Amino acid sequence: MPELFVILLSTIFVNNFVMVQFLGLCPFMGASQKFDSAVGMAAATTFVLTLASAASFLVETYLLIPFDLQYLRIIAFIVIIASLVQFSELVIRATQPLLHQVLGIFIPLITTNCAVLGVALLNVRHSRSFIESIMYGLGAAVGFSLLLIMFAAIREKQERKQVPAPFQGAAINMITAGLLSLAFMGFTGMG
Amino acid sequence: MDLSGILNGTMLLISIGFISGGLLLLSSRRWPEDSSDIVNQVNKLLPQTQCAQCGYAGCKPYAQAIVEGEAINKCPPGGESTIARLADLLAREISALDDSCGTFTPPVVARIREQECIGCTLCIQACPVDAIIGAPQVMHTVISNECTGCELCLPPCPVDCIDIDPLNAPDIVPMPFPEHDLPCIHCSLCTEECPKDLAPQQLFLFKDSVQIADSLGLMDCIECRICDRVCPSEIPLTAIFQNMKQSLYRQKEETAKAGYAELRFKRRENRLITRTAAIRKRPGKADAAALLANLKEGG
Numbered sequence: 001m002p003e004l005f006v007i008l009l010s011t012i013f014v015n016n017f018v019m020v021q022f023l024g025l026c027p028f029m030g031a032s033q034k035f036d037s038a039v040g041m042a043a044a045t046t047f048v049l050t051l052a053s054a055a056s057f058l059v060e061t062y063l064l065i066p067f068d069l070q071y072l073r074i075i076a077f078i079v080i081i082a083s084l085v086q087f088s089e090l091v092i093r094a095t096q097p098l099l100h101q102v103l104g105i106f107i108p109l110i111t112t113n114c115a116v117l118g119v120a121l122l123n124v125r126h127s128r129s130f131i132e133s134i135m136y137g138l139g140a141a142v143g144f145s146l147l148l149i150m151f152a153a154i155r156e157k158q159e160r161k162q163v164p165a166p167f168q169g170a171a172i173n174m175i176t177a178g179l180l181s182l183a184f185m186g187f188t189g190m191g
Numbered sequence: 192m193d194l195s196g197i198l199n200g201t202m203l204l205i206s207i208g209f210i211s212g213g214l215l216l217l218s219s220r221r222w223p224e225d226s227s228d229i230v231n232q233v234n235k236l237l238p239q240t241q242c243a244q245c246g247y248a249g250c251k252p253y254a255q256a257i258v259e260g261e262a263i264n265k266c267p268p269g270g271e272s273t274i275a276r277l278a279d280l281l282a283r284e285i286s287a288l289d290d291s292c293g294t295f296t297p298p299v300v301a302r303i304r305e306q307e308c309i310g311c312t313l314c315i316q317a318c319p320v321d322a323i324i325g326a327p328q329v330m331h332t333v334i335s336n337e338c339t340g341c342e343l344c345l346p347p348c349p350v351d352c353i354d355i356d357p358l359n360a361p362d363i364v365p366m367p368f369p370e371h372d373l374p375c376i377h378c379s380l381c382t383e384e385c386p387k388d389l390a391p392q393q394l395f396l397f398k399d400s401v402q403i404a405d406s407l408g409l410m411d412c413i414e415c416r417i418c419d420r421v422c423p424s425e426i427p428l429t430a431i432f433q434n435m436k437q438s439l440y441r442q443k444e445e446t447a448k449a450g451y452a453e454l455r456f457k458r459r460e461n462r463l464i465t466r467t468a469a470i471r472k473r474p475g476k477a478d479a480a481a482l483l484a485n486l487k488e489g490g
Contacts, residue, residue, distance in 0.1 A: 059207070067199050076207055083211035087218055094222035160472065 011139030024115030053137025242341030
């Protein structure tokens with residue numbers, strides 16, 4: 001039990017997927033313009049990431065290894081992730097049409113979120129057990145959500161401030177992300 | 192790598208694909224797509240005047256309400272034909288137009304009596320499709336092509352200088368189909384003779400559904416009357432085709448106008464949303480107080 005907790009906390013803070021491993025940067029930059037849509041995006045990604053790490057573990061253990069087909073890992077995982085994303089889009093579209101309108105193209109783009117595939121592949125590389133895989137996926141998802149929401153909040157504040165002309169637009173966002181990353185690097189070595 | 196490995200891999204991927212596809216199919220049945228598609232279809236049938244006589248803010252909101260169970264007979268500008276088409280789409284009963292919403296009028300357009308206009312801009316704000324131009328203290332005018340005749344600009348006008356005029360477009364109400372006694376015997380003589388390689392007997396078959404006739408090439412007919420001459424039943428085919436062309440033309444024009452009005456309404460809505468957002472972002476009273484307090488402390 002304590003190990004699971006350690007896995008969870010260390011993926012959220014110490015080995016944060018966005019800020020330390022630099023995975024999932026596209027939605028981090030793309031879907032953080034508005035606080036509300038960032039929250040929706042974070043929820044959808046959390047859902048997909050957690051389920052994807054569980055499903056990919058099952059596929060790896062019960063299909064790929066018995067048939068000695070590990071070389072098909074990436075393509076099999078991508079298929080699983082894509083169908084999970086479609087599934088979550090169906091659910092969102094039926095239950096929250098408004099959120100579906102706001103997120104729009106970003107929901108299908110979760111498929112190409114490298115953090116999702118990254119979690120599945122890292123789970124295999126570290127040969128984690130089923131529960132550990134889920135915890136790792138959940139931790140990665142919570143870490144991603146935390147960063148995305150934080151960044152969206154910062155960007156909303158920033159919009160009202162006067163940014164010097166050379167730094168306007170993407171530049172100030174990159175600098176902000178860099179500073180955030182520095183802050184998260186401060187956790188290195190803990191846990 | 193041996194053959195069985197390749198076979199295994201292919202089978203495995205195919206089965207994973209099929210299983211996840213099947214699960215997706217099941218879940219899409221379990222959580223059916225929200226009704227937005229049917230809302231769009233209903234919206235397409237509405238005349239897009241954005242007049243709000245139905246009690247909703249525009250045609251799209253009314254379409255949404257119809258899908259959720261609102262009556263289909265609340266659209267005065269659409270008249271009987273819109274009700275009939277809605278009833279057809281949604282499989283509901285055709286009912287008479289609801290009088291409490293208004294009465295059906297032929298297409299109209301608003302006109303400002305320009306010498307009386309005082310330039311108050313109130314009608315500009317009321318127009319749902321941005322068809323009125325003008326500036327404060329300057330005379331306004333209506334762009335007739337873009338006016339949908341919704342009459343929403345009438346109530347705000349303080350000097351009542353807006354008239355609603357009938358649209359002086361050419362009257363292209365189609366004549367009734369010419370009467371003829373003998374039925375088409377499907378002899379195909381007309382098809383053989385047609386110089387444009389059309390099938391007049393097919394076009395005649397679809398005389399009540401001009402859209403289908405259009406896809407069969409109705410507009411290519413050059414009205415040469417050869418089919419009239421060869422027809423053993425003496426059906427006045429060319430006259431019938433002329434009528435069909437006319438009603439098709441009218442339908443196309445109506446659809447185009449409705450689409451344009453819808454586009455302008457949408458743009459106006461978007462603009463209003465961004466403007467409210469901008470207003471909300473302005474520094475408010477609290478910010479001013481804080482700034483003053485800051486200044487006092489600093490000074």
